[in-house]
Amino acid sequence: MPLQLNPTLDRVLDAADRPLIGGWVCSGSPVMAEIMAGSGLDLVLIDTEHAPNGLESVLAQLHALSGYPLTPLVRVSSGDPVTIKQVLDLGVQNLLVPMISTPEQARAVASAAAYPPAGQRGIGNALARSGRWNRVQNYLQDAASQVSVYLQIETAEGVENAEAIAAVSGVAGIFAGPSDLAASMGLLGRQTDPRVIEAVKTTFAAAKRAGKTAGVNAFDPAAARDYLEAGADWVLVGADVSLVARGSEQLAADFIPRTAD
Template sequence: MSYPTPLNTPIQNPRLRLLNKLRNNEFPLMTFMALPSVRMAQIIALTGVDGIIIDCEHGHISDDSMHNSVAAISSLGVSPVIRIRGPAHDILKRALDTGAHGIMVPQINTAEEARQIVASSKFPPQGVRGQGSAFPAIGHGLTTPEYMLSANQTIITMIQIETRAGVENVEEICAVDGVDLVFIGPNDLAQSLLGYVPARGDEPEFLDAIEKVIKAAKKHGKWAGRMVNNGSVAKEARERYDSVAITGDTKALQNWYMAEFEVARS
């Protein structure tokens, strides 16, 4: 049985900034957040970004910080997305119960893994997600009953393709109902395919893998995204991707300081 998804839902909610921009082909911009601070969440949210990926895989983010960051980001009209540390049902459930507008799951290698993620992220009858928290609806600006009726078709399920196995199985992964956005992790993908990072960007195997992921996403009607290092690369990516994430808070801080210190010492 086919169900409405964020890709085709008729539901309109002005609070869901990332989803609305994706549906309108407006190339929304995201960034990663690794530091556990409400103030950091607020500062990033006020930059004009459309979605902030709270990095619970590689960032210094606890459950408490995850909840606080989602609340701060969503209250400022930006979409919080949580990158969970793995596909386990309980981890995914905890992330969704913050009120996140989307989830990102790393290193998906098979269609079966993708189906399990979809099942864990959807309320019955589409999935097996349980309800018991008052918090999720707040991040969507809804009552709990309204949230229950809309969540399955408005929360963006993002899966990351960043391994050789993921690329080999990307056609089957993209065919899974409930997968909304396929996100390329270029560094892990380069490590898996080439044995080093970062990729130079001209390696045929690396370029072919990226092309295969993009084509599979488009073929199956999914959005495609990736991480990029700066605005110039993001601008170039508009032709091939539906959204990108431009680096993250830790790198942004380091880059600004190093550039200014270099100027000061020159």
């Protein structure tokens, strides 16, 4: 019997009756990926932009996530077509591409993720996990429905162009990155500044006008709840490395005596 792949994130969002909540795996560890997967989160994103990940470690984390009822995503390091091809061939169905500021960049990414004639993705289906080595029937013909592409808006220019970016054919939705957006706005390290929050919400409205979904990264609980109330379709609310860092600091504070200055 031919194999079937899991629904892509855009389909999961379409079927959801609430916003989806997820977390990052930035450690490069399949053990941490599996711990996050078993938490009850809707989504787990494997990061390759700011994490010590290569193709082999991403594959190991995909394997770790595969036994759990959630939707995995991978953020690539850039919109480089070769990188996108390799990650898709690993079997990644949901792709997040950072630092997209113009419709031209969006179109280039959409092309890199699609087979000809719609795009330029290289044909390696028989050799790759993407179509399970030709065990997924009609993968080549149906690949557009087996992959969803999300673009990360992280600059003031990107916010201005958000609707045009979201409207690009082959783009499933957009995702705001408040940290780099704050830096782009001259507010380095101030991702919860009201001006940054307002810019993020502008991307939500732009996505809706384009008929697409919008997500955001928000580790601050108050900001995450505010974004959910503002209409975010999915929010990433924490990362494995941050949870361990803060948790271990709390252990030290709780159990190690502190001497007075």
